[in-house]
Every structure is written in structure tokens, then in C-alpha cells.
Amino acid sequence: MIELADEQRRLARTAAQSESNPIEFDGLSFGNNGDGYWIETAKRGLRGLSASAFDSTLSDEQIAPYISNWHFWEHTVAHDGRHRRAFLRFLESAAQMDVHDRYAALESGMQTTWGELSITATLASHGVREYQLHHERDAGTSASKLETYENPFDAREIARFDSEGRYRPLQTAPSLIDGWIYPALTQREVFETVDILYPATIPNWNLERTGELDITHWHETAQRQTGIYDMVEELSTEAVDWMAASCCADSECLKRREWEYDENTTLEADGGSGVFPCREPCSLVVAASRQWTQLEKQEPRSYTFELTPAEKEQIEDMIESVAEGNISEIREADVSEGANRYRTRFLREKRMDEEGNLSGTPTHSSEKEDG
């Protein structure tokens, strides 16, 4: 049962008399014509109402949710921020559900997953929306066991470090810490908080929905670079593909890569399945590509190493573990793991010389000549 605030009733009366009447919004229409006031929803229609009858009709059990819904969307959210509005509409499936069903769903909470975030829209007093925000891993944790936050800008503390205390330069890396909750955000605050945790994902998601997403492919991004990044244009298509596969996979970034090598050359790497798109190589990719541009200039050469089959496999295990970020999960005494620290120290002891050369083989042939 929605109880309207005086302000909501007043605005409805004013709107019914205004030049813009009739008002039509989300299955509600109301206005004023020669016969007096009228109001109509899918469930109820009343015409020829006096001002006082119109007033009391607004509070009708069937009508009040529609009025509060109109008030929330047209006065509280309004139209200043199209991306915010679209996102908030999405959070309550406004395009799919009529007000009656939506209010019933909001009563018990409508949940949306956004990256690693779980957002639940509910109804506060007078049908005003309230949003709860926490890490999706904390879905089953009681709010009393989570650290409570109120100020959207404090979300910067949540986003800054991962669970091991390492700085997170990429906000959409799937390494957001859990253990916190925003129990009751307003419509503007939930937008601001998500925009801090996953910057610009809401505008880009909305632009994609409306067919307006401006994708900048790798080659254009690379061409634009100047200064120390001027060189990245030289990176081969093949290397850009390896880079996208290594850095932009779902395991590394929750954005769904929509950029390709260029408009006509797609990359083989999987773009991922995130809700929000990645419209351009990010600054981390550009910075890393500079390293690869330099490294990829080297020509391959043949080296001869002597390794046992187990040692070859161990090196492969080590690469795998570092690439997957699993090192910290390898137990101290689990020497059956190739990337175990003792196994690695043993390999170093056995196979590397004092200069750190694997199998005593110098990296550059000149070293051999010099030595």
C-alpha cells in the first residue's frame, strides 16, 4: 500500500491543470478537460471528477502506485541524466513490467548483477526507490556482518586495493573486495557509487543499448598516441591479438571488449561476456603495448637447454601459475606443484649459473664471446 506524500499529490494536481496535460507515463494518464479531472490506469478509469474527488482518487490503492511512480521518474529522477535514468529503469525492468507488477516485485526487492556488484532496488516510503549495493559474494551474508557505507565517494576506499592489499589500477578487474554494504542509497547515489566502482560503465552500456556506442579500435587508438607511446602503432596484428587474449579476458577485466584491430580486422581473442562494453583500449593496455612493441622487435633465436622432462614441465607449470595468478594458492610444502617455491629454488640451484643464466646458456651470444 503506497501512501502519497503531500508534495506528490500537489505536483499531480498542478500537472493535471498544466498546459502539458494530459500527463501520460508508464500506463498512467491523467488531466483536466471540460468535464473536470480524469485519471486512468490499466485497472481503473475515472472521469468528470471535481478537484476534491480527484484529490482523494490519487490516494486510491490502485492509483497511488502509479502517481508515486510518475513522481519518482518525472520529478525525482527527471531527465537531466539520460544514462542515470536508463540505468535506474533497467534496475527495475521498467521496460518489461507494468507498474502494478513492478511495485509488487520492488516490495520484495529487484536484484541486478553489475560486474561483481549486486544492486537491489526496493521501495521506501511514498514509493521512492532505495537501493542496496554490495559485492555479489556477500549475497548470503547478513548486513550486520558487513561494513556499512553511506557516502558514495567513500567507495574509492573499497575500489583502491585488492584483498591482498595490492593497488588496483584497473577498476573493472574482477578483484573488488567484499565485506561491505551500502544499505540504502538514493537514485542519484547508486549511480554515483557504481560510477566510482566501475567508472563510465553506465554511460557506455546505455550508449550501446541505444546503438550510439563510439568504438575506437586498436589501430586508431595507437595512431593517436604521441610521446613515449608513439611507437605502439608498430605492434603487429598478431601481437595485438595475444595482448587482447592475455589482458582483456573475463578473468582479467569485466568489460566486454568491443574494439578490434581495426574496423575491418577482427581479433581472434574472445571479447568476454560482461554486461558493460569496453569501447577502446584502456590506458593499461596502451602502456603495456609499449613494452610489447619494444620486446617484439627482437628476432627469435635458437637456444640449447638441457632439461629433464620433469623440469620442462615444471617451467610450463610456473608460467601457467604466474599467468593465472595462482602462486599464492600453492602451499608452502606442496612440492608436487611445479611452481612451489622449494621446487623453484631447487631448479634454480641446479640449472642456473651465478649470472642467473638458465642451463648456463648466455642470453646474448656476445656474452659467450666475451666470456
Add this chain to the structure above:
Amino acid sequence: MEALVIVAHGSHLSAGSSAPTHQHADTIRATNAFDEVKTGFWKEEPSLREVLRTVESEEVYVVPLFISEGYFTEQVIPRELRLDGWDVSEWNSDGLSADTATLEAADTDHTVHYCGPVGTHRAMTDVLIRRAETVTGDPNIGSDVGFAVVGHGTERNENSAKAIEYHADRVRESTRFEEVKALYMDEEPEVDDVTDFFSTEHIVVVPLFIADGFHTQEDIPEDMGLTDDYRTGYDVPAAVDGHQIWYAGAVGTEGLTADVILERAADAGADIESAIEMVREKTRQTPFADD
């Protein structure tokens, strides 16, 4: 609706690099002078490429939290923000006088008032002095005290030294300090020899840098002999060659820097006089001079 967007370098490696940007954004947000206050970064998120699409206001004041005019303010920021028709001649600057240019962002249609960097604004001199008050805890600091402004030097950008000289001259003209010197990390006069340049016992040293990092927390303290190893920290003041050195760290971390950001926006036409007054008072950490 009007928005302020503070743009800064940021870092992929250092968690503290963007801290002053956020700190000043929070200070300005609390004044309610703008409908929105946002931050955008070259190396962090939202990126310069995407920050404007997070802004709901049609009119945007963009203030670069950079020390000097140069590569970032003239090329990188306008390019990444997609400021249509930008040309550095819009600022008609001698390297110190960039004020504002009004342009349109090609992807979002925002009207952007693109301002000069905070580091070259005259109000930055007040921040350097406020920094001296904060680090010494003395609102009257000045008489019998030397003041050094430290900059990177001209190696990468000649305008960088211009900004240092400009503020050193202004501090000198204020006649508040006994002696004032501009010193550099990579050219003469070098910060390594700081004590050679002052006859006063006490010397306040303020680096004209936006954020504390490698240069201000490691290089400069070691170069001046405040410590042999930055990891063990240093005293404030620290005794070096018979002088007491009050090393202040990056000036950009001083709360009053928020005032310079507002001054830049005000110079570009934002009506924010009362916010400027509020920020000047609220960011003061020492008691008033006449208290």
C-alpha cells in the same frame, strides 16, 4: 547545470598519486558550488577519454591539476577530451598565462571551458606560503626564515622552470621571508646544495609538485641529506649543515590547492565567489595569524 572536472595524471603503479585530486574534489564538492564535481585521469579511471560522458551538466569547467603548461595541458588533455577545434593558440600564452578556452567536446556535445593548469595560477603562490605555515605549524612563519621552491627543471619542459621562477619571485615580492630561492632537481641551482644558498638557520623547502611520489618522497629528501635512506623517513625539521630544514612535501597535497582549482574555474566564468571564500578558510590547518 554546471560541472567541474578536475583532470590529473594518476598512476598505474602508485595508489597515492590521485589522492590530492580526490581530496580537492571532495573539498569543492562540499561547497555545492557546482552541480557535479568529477575527476578524470590519464592513467586511472574514468579516463580522460570517458570522463565527460559521466557528466550530466551541459556546461563543464575542466581544470588540469598539473604544474606547468606543456605536453599534457597543450596536447594530451585536449586530444583525449576530444575538444573540437583546439589549438594551443587559443590560450595565447607565454608559458605562464594560459587562462581559458571555450570549446565543444566532439563525442558528448558538452560546452567545455578548458582552463590553464593550477600550477601557473597566481593563487598557487598563496598555497606555497600556506604549505610553509602548515609544515611549521606557525601561521606567522617568515621572518628570519628562508624559503625554497623546488621544481623538476627544464630537462623535459622549459615551462616547468618558468612556473618555479614565477612563484619564487612572487614569494620574494611578498617580503615575508628573509631569503627566497628557486631550486631544481636536475639543473643548477640544485636542491642537493640547498644549505649553500641560505644564510638563515631555518629553511622551508616546498616542491612544486602535484602529488607525493618518487621525486618528492625519495629523491629530494635524499638529495638534500635529510636522510640516507628514504625508507627510514626523515625529521621535520631536519638538521643539515647547521641549518634546520622544514621539508613540506608536494605543495599539491595542501588543502588550499582546491582554491586554485576554483580560481581557474572562476577566471573561466564560473560564478563561485562564496565557494572560494569557504575553501580558503576551511582548508587552513594553522590558527589565524592574528588569533
